[in-house]
Amino acid sequence: MKQFGAFTASELYCPKCKVAQPVREKLLLVLPTGELHQYLCSQCGSSLGERTTTGTKPVPLVVPRLASNGKRRLLGGGR
Secondary structure: OOOOOOOOOOEEEEOOOOEEEEEEEEEEEEEOOEEEEEEEEOOOOOEEEEEEEEOOOOOOOOOOOEOOOOOEOOOOOOO
């Protein structure tokens, strides 16, 4: 039984500021197994840690369609 869901940090100790600071979360990588996020100090921008999430939906690969004559065609409003 899961008691807790995923945790995200709202504040972390910043060694440069020498105090706990609010953090910003930045997406670094999208992996087949999840996503890698980095926590940054909102005051000085220092990296304070990383978090990996799992169970996220994979990003679909977009492949251009080939026209019936074998040439690539533009998708969208192009003529």
